[in-house]
Every structure is written in structure tokens, then in C-alpha cells.
Amino acid sequence: MVYSKQMIIRQIRRKPLLAIGPIALLLVLYLFLFRGSDSSSSTSASSKKTKYSYEKKGRGWFSKNKDSIILQDLPQNHISHYDLNALTTSANALENKEQVLILTPMSKFLPQYWENLNKLTYDHSLIELGFIIPRSTEGDQVLKQLESAIKKQLSSLKETEKWKKITILRQDSDSLKSQLEKDRHALSVQKERRSMMALARNSLVFTTISPYTSWCLWLDADIVESSPTLLQDMIAHDKAVLSANVYQRWTDENNKPAIRPYDFNNWVESDEGLKLASQLKDDEIVVEGYAEMATYRPLMAHFYDANADANTEMALDGVGGGALLVKADVHRDGAMFPSFPFYHLIETEGFAKMAKRLGYEVFGLPNYLVYHYNE
Ligand SMILES: Nc1nc2c(ncn2[C@@H]2O[C@H](COP(=O)(O)OP(=O)(O)OP(=O)(O)O)[C@@H](O)[C@H]2O)c(=O)[nH]1
Numbered sequence: 001m002v003y004s005k006q007m008i009i010r011q012i013r014r015k016p017l018l019a020i021g022p023i024a025l026l027l028v029l030y031l032f033l034f035r036g037s038d039s040s041s042s043t044s045a046s047s048k049k050t051k052y053s054y055e056k057k058g059r060g061w062f063s064k065n066k067d068s069i070i071l072q073d074l075p076q077n078h079i080s081h082y083d084l085n086a087l088t089t090s091a092n093a094l095e096n097k098e099q100v101l102i103l104t105p106m107s108k109f110l111p112q113y114w115e116n117l118n119k120l121t122y123d124h125s126l127i128e129l130g131f132i133i134p135r136s137t138e139g140d141q142v143l144k145q146l147e148s149a150i151k152k153q154l155s156s157l158k159e160t161e162k163w164k165k166i167t168i169l170r171q172d173s174d175s176l177k178s179q180l181e182k183d184r185h186a187l188s189v190q191k192e193r194r195s196m197m198a199l200a201r202n203s204l205v206f207t208t209i210s211p212y213t214s215w216c217l218w219l220d221a222d223i224v225e226s227s228p229t230l231l232q233d234m235i236a237h238d239k240a241v242l243s244a245n246v247y248q249r250w251t252d253e254n255n256k257p258a259i260r261p262y263d264f265n266n267w268v269e270s271d272e273g274l275k276l277a278s279q280l281k282d283d284e285i286v287v288e289g290y291a292e293m294a295t296y297r298p299l300m301a302h303f304y305d306a307n308a309d310a311n312t313e314m315a316l317d318g319v320g321g322g323a324l325l326v327k328a329d330v331h332r333d334g335a336m337f338p339s340f341p342f343y344h345l346i347e348t349e350g351f352a353k354m355a356k357r358l359g360y361e362v363f364g365l366p367n368y369l370v371y372h373y374n375e
């Protein structure tokens, strides 16, 4: 017997309940086939842990998850909003939960650096770490050592002691062939070496700074001793750029433990320095700390007074990168480490000049010491 369309419709009108069965069956089949394939693809995606897959939570048979509708239909939902006006940099940063980015270019891994870093008492969950490592065979070694130190720590640290995030970058620019003390300190290689260092620092800060970063602390990999309250101590000065005084422990002529000034890149400009710079060709630079280039600049390293207030500030024109605190906005405004002669200055010294040209003040703490490794 062949049913015509009209007969079926008439039958449904007369006994509507009879139609519910087949419709329900079709609905179940539809849901089974389409939802089934959908959820199996999302399971396989999440099991492969593809980078950009989204977990779809709470999806029932008859309800589409609200979030997934938004994700599918409204791509603008992906826009993250950060109000940079609301981002504070204040003397009581910890209270305001201000986030810090600690940046370290690393050509050698010193366990003392790592231990010292981990002793910092500023809330680690507010701190992100960023490293940049040269792409040399020494760099391979450094990467292994750093990664193994991080992994070891991850297994032993409590949740509250862990860093918010750690980023390790491999440098895409060149670095100096020999990192031996005598080679890297020769005046002839300074322009090339400092220029490479500048590129590494720029890569590091431009790739790791986040919209929520309030402060950047540049901490060299050979700074092996500082106060555990380094961040709080420096932040309390609320300066745009602030450099600690880098000293070094050594054993003196009488075999007694002693300290001596180490970093001479924290300086105040002098008339002689300006005159020297004015006589240079466009692409030449002045580097501090070399007798061949006497600038007679007052060097912060020589202003240390053990008996004076550790909070004494001095205005500077050049800085080093040993332990340098920078408000993240200074970098956001465009202050970077020139890899080219900028007012005849390069790298961290050029950075101080650039920050000043952007209208920021640059300071140092002559009586506040951090210690450089003694090789
Ligand atoms: N990524 C990267 N880091 C480097 C390179 N050279 C040095 N570094 C790191 O950059 C920081 C500063 O380099 P240093 O060689 O210590 O330079 P400096 O402090 O001016 O000089 P000395 O300590 O006196 O040798 C340290 O943390 C080094 O480990 C490099 O070629 N690439």
C-alpha cells in the first residue's frame, strides 16, 4: 500500500502522538551523529594537546555551551583588555600586587646566581623570569644547566614559591666567540661585544614584557650576591631607572676577605667626557673604565661609603646592567639598548641616555651593593 503525502498529513492531524516516535528517533540519530563526531574531534584535539585547542566544558545533548557559542560566533571575544592607566608602579609595589619581570642575558650559568635569585623575598607569584642565551656551544651548556636547575626546583617548591612564568630565549643574533675574561675586556672588542649584548637585551625585553608588567629588573647572570629584599629595597625609591652599585668580593694582599668596586658603567657625565665624545667620528663610542679613554667622569663605584645611608641616591648619566631596576613604562615608551653609537654611547650606557632623552630621571644607589662573581 502506497501512502500519499496528504494521507500522512491527515493521519498526523488525527493522531498527532503517532508522529512523535519517528521525530524523536530522527532527533536522537541527528544528535548522535553530529554531536558524536564533534566531541570525538575535540577529544582527539585535546589529547594531542594542540596549541590553540579550546576545552569545551559542560556540553549537554540539548544545550550548546554558552562559551563555545561565543568562541564560534564572536571572535572579538578573544580580545584581552588591559588598562595601562590602571597599571601602577609605586613604592609599595608588593601591597599593590605589582608584577615584576626579571631579565637576565646569560652566557654562563652560575649556581650562586640561581640560589641568590631564588632567595628574593618579593612574592614569586608576581615575578616572571626572562633569559636569553647565546646560540653557541657554550650556550647549549648554559641552557642545559638552567633547565635542569628549573626542573629540580619545580619538583621541590611549594605552589606559592613558584615563579609566575619563566621564558628562555635562544638568541638569533651573534655573540662573542671567546667569553674569556681577558678577551671580553679588551678595549678593541668593546664596540662589537656591547653591540651584541644590546641586541640580546632588546630581544629579551621586547619579547617578554607583558601588558601587566610594572617593573623590570635587569640582573646579570654573574651577580651572585644581593640582599633577598633587593626588589623591595630598590622599588621603594620609586625611580624610573635605578642602578645598584656592583662590587666584588676578593682576598686582599694580607689574605683578608675584602670588597672592591667592579662595575664602572654607572657614571656622571664630565666636561672631559663630553669633549672626548665631540672629537669622535659619528660611529665611534666612548667606553668607560679604560685608561686609553680618560673621561674623568665621577664613577658611582667610587662613591660607596659603608657608614652612610644605604638609601642615598645619586643622579647618573650612564648605567650598567648588573642590577638595574627600570619602570616597565620606560621600555614601553621606547627606551632600549642602542646597538649603534647613540650620542657616542652604546648598550646600557646608551639606554640611560635614551631614557633621559625621553624625559626620565636616572639614579644610582652608591651605598647599596650587589656582588659580581669573581672568576
Ligand atoms: N645572551 C647573551 N648574554 C651574554 C652574552 N655575553 C654576555 N652575556 C651575559 O650578559 C651579562 C653581561 O655580560 P658580562 O660579560 O658580564 O659583561 P659585563 O658585566 O659588562 O662585563 P664583565 O662582567 O666585567 O665581564 C651577563 O649576564 C652575561 O652572562 C652574549 O653574547 N649573549
Ligand SMILES: [Mg+2]
Pocket: 220, 222, 372
Ligand atoms: Mg658582568
